[in-house]
Amino acid sequence: MTQIPSATLIQLDDTIQLGPLLILGALYARRVRTLALQGHHPVPGWRQACFYAGFITIGAALTSLGNDSQELLSAHMVEHLLLGDVAALLIVLGLTGPLIAPILRTEGGAVGRRPTSWAPRHFKSVFFNRLRVLAHPLVAFPLWAIDLYVWHLPVLYQAALRHPGIHALEHAMFLGLGINMWMCLFGPLPMPEWFGNLGKLIYIVAVRLAGSLLGNIFLWSGTVFYPYYNHGEALWHVSPIADQNLAGAIMMIEESILTLGLLCWLFLRAARESEERQNLLDFAGAHGLELTDARAARAVAAGRGPELRGRLERRAETLDMDEAHQAAQTRRGMSGQRRARAIDRP
Numbered sequence: 001m002t003q004i005p006s007a008t009l010i011q012l013d014d015t016i017q018l019g020p021l022l023i024l025g026a027l028y029a030r031r032v033r034t035l036a037l038q039g040h041h042p043v044p045g046w047r048q049a050c051f052y053a054g055f056i057t058i059g060a061a062l063t064s065l066g067n068d069s070q071e072l073l074s075a076h077m078v079e080h081l082l083l084g085d086v087a088a089l090l091i092v093l094g095l096t097g098p099l100i101a102p103i104l105r106t107e108g109g110a111v112g113r114r115p116t117s118w119a120p121r122h123f124k125s126v127f128f129n130r131l132r133v134l135a136h137p138l139v140a141f142p143l144w145a146i147d148l149y150v151w152h153l154p155v156l157y158q159a160a161l162r163h164p165g166i167h168a169l170e171h172a173m174f175l176g177l178g179i180n181m182w183m184c185l186f187g188p189l190p191m192p193e194w195f196g197n198l199g200k201l202i203y204i205v206a207v208r209l210a211g212s213l214l215g216n217i218f219l220w221s222g223t224v225f226y227p228y229y230n231h232g233e234a235l236w237h238v239s240p241i242a243d244q245n246l247a248g249a250i251m252m253i254e255e256s257i258l259t260l261g262l263l264c265w266l267f268l269r270a271a272r273e274s275e276e277r278q279n280l281l282d283f284a285g286a287h288g289l290e291l292t293d294a295r296a297a298r299a300v301a302a303g304r305g306p307e308l309r310g311r312l313e314r315r316a317e318t319l320d321m322d323e324a325h326q327a328a329q330t331r332r333g334m335s336g337q338r339r340a341r342a343i344d345r346p
Helices: 006-038 045-064 073-093 097-104 120-135 137-151 154-162 164-186 197-220 227-235 240-286 293-301 305-344
Strands: none
Touching: 006 045, 006 097, 006 164, 045 073, 073 164, 073 240, 120 137, 120 164, 137 154, 137 164, 137 197, 154 164, 154 227, 164 197, 197 240, 227 240, 240 293, 240 305, 293 305
């Protein structure tokens, strides 16, 4: 089969893939500006930096590795890891609840309200709101794993190398389902109650094992999976098996670094949540307020510990004012009684 020249493929890929990214980046900047002007829930600077860093990572992966990724499997593996893992993670870190609220809100501003019309705008909102189910951990992980393995089947992988449209679809799915996978850990959408630190640990292990298994297949297999690269590997004076093994090694190293980082993050998160929960319970106990351990744990896990602390402080202030008022009334009553006894005294 005649192959399209690499230069032509790269030019088409850049047009098909980078064009929509520029549009999404502009929409993100517009929404960030809107929230800043409103003064309600502005997007923190570090989140904006993460989002734009994700887009820069995508652009760098597609442009700097474009030609090499058409000739070497190992270079193409780096490109895919940058798209599906690194860039996807950075984009998720750049999101907040208020930022994505417009695409999750149904007509009338309330999720779940019965629609009054089927206008295109309402249909868009309903469509995106229904997509929230994809971010459930029990859905996000299988979708990500299936996408990862199916696209690495030789027939689909090599079809993507030969056809820019299929290649763009492959990258879009790696990026999109990568974002969906990371949303369970770092996204602003609410997660099931059971998806606490233990649930997150199991999720991290499952995701990393799925990726490591594919990396091991490339690392230790003695069968060449993608003959498409034979010509490019010859130009680089690399044997097909060596290139394939190197791709597996790159994947394993990246998986190991990510796993270590995620486990450290989870450990620090658990320690911080434990300390914050205990501080809330101590404050409530010291001021005679009712607060169960389960309620404190739920608030901290949802990132609403400061909000709960604020409510407790307001309740404590109210109780202090009530007690002071009652003490003043008691003192006035006792003073009145003393005056009455003095008057009645002969």
